[in-house]
Amino acid sequence: MGNDPESTEPRFSAEVYQNEYLPAGGSEVNAIVTVTCRGGTGGPRASARTRGGRGGPGAAVVIMVDCSGSMEYPPTKMRHARDATAAAIGTLRDGVAFAVVSGTHRASEVYPGGGRLAVADTVARAQAVQALSGLSAGGGTAIGTWLRLADRLLSSSEAAIRHGILLTDGRNEHEAPETLRAALEACAGRFTCDARGVGTDWEVGEVTGIAAALLGSADIVADPAGLAADFARMMETAMGKEVADVNLRLWTPAGAEVAFVKQVAPTVENLTDRRADAGARAGDYPTGSWGDESRDYHVCVRVPPAEVGREMLAARVSVVVPPPGGGTPETRAQGLVRAVWTGDLAASTSFNPQVAHYTGQAELAQAIQQGLEARKSGDRDAATAKLGRAVHLAHASGNEETAKLLAKVVDVVDVATGTVRLKRDVAEADEMTLETRSTKTVRVKK
Known part of the structure; x- marks a missing residue:
């Protein structure tokens, strides 16, 4: 090179x-x-960037779309998922290898089929978008099967950058937890994966666990109408990766x-x-x-x-x-x-400012997770104490986004002392957003 x-x-x-x-x-x-x-160069390159140096695409991506029965409720959810996948496909750069997988209690190839990957160009992108019209909701949820199919497809490519995008709207109810764990262990180090939960009927720990195991990002898209913009951003980020x-x-x-x-x-x-x-x-x-x-x-x-x-x-x-x-x-x-x-x-x-800042950010994430867990179990005193500590840490470190999310779950009485009151009525989407994004940090101010 x-x-x-x-x-x-x-x-x-x-x-x-x-x-x-x-x-x-x-x-x-x-x-x-x-x-x-x-x-x-701002994106994956071919030739020397491929595994083994044999040439071919610099990146390969598999999009896994939840098509379980729950995606039909409301009916617009499946349409938004198709639109989001189309938006992601439209962001693919020429030469990138890709495939689309439909996920239920089993995994199926939507495009191109035949156990292979397509190579993005004007024709392939149009064909892939056309194939999305066949996506319909029905069946259960077994995410481990989706990941293993993605791994098989990605392993057929010599691309150095191998990436997955996974969308789910429900809990992984049709396979044992250890089956999903085994799939994650098998896929770890073979490809990275961004995971998204749409709506509020999915399990935060499952989605964040997938992203953590496969070194990707996790987030919530509470309103399915926001899926297309989120998928396009995810794909643009994936297209910006250069070194695997x-x-x-x-x-x-x-x-x-x-x-x-x-x-x-x-x-x-x-x-x-x-x-x-x-x-x-x-x-x-x-x-x-x-x-x-x-x-x-x-x-x-x-x-x-x-x-x-x-x-x-x-x-x-x-x-x-x-x-x-x-x-x-x-x-x-x-x-x-x-x-x-x-x-x-x-x-x-004396404390180094960077070490002190990030020690506080790690404590902030832990306080949020422990506070929400206490709230779910009915321990209001523990929840109030932990979330109050989180409010104090968020404001002290300048983590404004997390502070805004906390304010949807607690009423802040005194930021300096971390005195808060638990809100009586909290939207499920607000609680799940706080939990999903609890590990997001802000950089230390130099």
Whole structure:
């Protein structure tokens, strides 16, 4: 690719924000790592971007549309789903491989059929939109079958960027929970997937769980009329991805161990349990596909306690990307996390602004989730306390969108103290929106 004058290889950078000073005997080091990808062409490319370097499309996308019986109520819901899928198809760039899948208690190919993917051009997009007229509602919901069919279709492509878009309006009632979990485990690392719940009859934990497992986004579209705009935005974002299978690699010295690794912007996502060994004292944490964007990660490392005057490299954080033709992953950016033991009390007790901000954002997400769970179980005191704490954290951190969502569930008495009253009547869509978007964060003000 370096010989192609029209191509621009995306560039990664990694910036580390931390207070490296520890008191004598201190052992916990926290840092925020900002990873940024810039300078690509703004979309997937063919040739070297494909897996194995054999050429072909730079991206492949499968759209999974819920066609279960509940999609007929109201009757306009199925029409909006067809319109949304058509909008997504219209956003596909020429050369992108794609397919449309109908999901009920089984998965069926809508277009192009025959266990293959079509290649987007004017004719293929028109044929796909025409095929959508055959979509009708009927049957149950077994999302694991939809994902496995999407995986089979995507695996037929050599595209580096493999992506799914999944729409559901109901609970996964026609397969066991462990069946869906097994499907997610089988698909993890093979393609990314954005998941959307339309209406209010679906399970938030199922939709957010799908997105988390497959490193995609999750959201609610309470009004089916908003589906077309949302699907078009999702597809545009997917078309902007250029680099697949990016990992955050952490190396720690002997005696040190990683306590946790979390993505903290644009959403909170715990990556700790997804570690894969990457050599001596190193581990890789998957981050999915990247376009022109920036994300923040909170890294916490426990180091052996030491005396004043000692210093050490607590961790080396690298952004690693597999080369187009396979082989050893390439390091695209690197940052260092340090530990310095000092007797200066002011230095060792000060909070780095980035670390403090994202610690608060993670607590905000947890407080919302715990508060809503307490509300559902009838524990009004616990719900009031947790949601009150969430209100305080949202306002203190400048997370205005979350503050607005909270105000639809509680009456705010005093922001400073987090004093609130639970609203007596809350629209189900408002509660589900707050829960679904609870992990969305705001960047720290530099």
